[in-house]
Amino acid sequence: MEQSMKSGSYLYLQLYRDTKNTFRIVLFLLLLNDAFAAETDKVKVVSVKEGENVALRTGETEIQRGDKILWMYGDERTLLAEIHMRNKIFETYNTDDGRFSDSLELDKYTGSLVIRNTKSTHSGVYHLKIIKKDATVYKRFQVNINGGGGNPLNAKASKYRCS
Numbered sequence: 001m002e003q004s005m006k007s008g009s010y011l012y013l014q015l016y017r018d019t020k021n022t023f024r025i026v027l028f029l030l031l032l033n034d035a036f037a038a039e040t041d042k043v044k045v046v047s048v049k050e051g052e053n054v055a056l057r058t059g060e061t062e063i064q065r066g067d068k069i070l071w072m073y074g075d076e077r078t079l080l081a082e083i084h085m086r087n088k089i090f091e092t093y094n095t096d097d098g099r100f101s102d103s104l105e106l107d108k109y110t111g112s113l114v115i116r117n118t119k120s121t122h123s124g125v126y127h128l129k130i131i132k133k134d135a136t137v138y139k140r141f142q143v144n145i146n147g148g149g150g151n152p153l154n155a156k157a158s159k160y161r162c163s
Helices: 002-007
Strands: 009-017 023-031 044-049 054-056 068-073 078-084 089-092 104-106 113-115 124-131 136-146
Touching (some): 044 054, 054 136, 078 104
Parallel strands (some): 044 136
Antiparallel strands (some): 009 023, 054 113, 068 078, 068 124, 078 089, 104 113, 124 136
């Protein structure tokens, strides 16, 4: 049942009888994918050549004051970046193995994650969690870095491959 609730709508009807012997129908309709932004199985696939920059887009036009944004990497969901607007936290982190040293950047307006001068070790699944006042949004990105691409000296000048 949990799987069907994640991927579709849920409809609940209940019939009540009140003290005047009239019936009332109560209808609960939850559109989980939209209204409550339930996590879906959709993964956006992004492929770039090694050495290029890639921007993983949140889809937000502007971060709101109460928003929290978390970027995580891999099955273990290692924290890569976080934004807590209310607490004025705006940080990127490296993993224990050092694969992201000086490669990560956050867009201060949208919360999008930019990976500069990509390496094959940056390939993998990136998890995004946006916590808003009225909903939590989850997104996943499968990033594939193909070898032999860009020139690392020109990586900063290159345009972003955007998702």
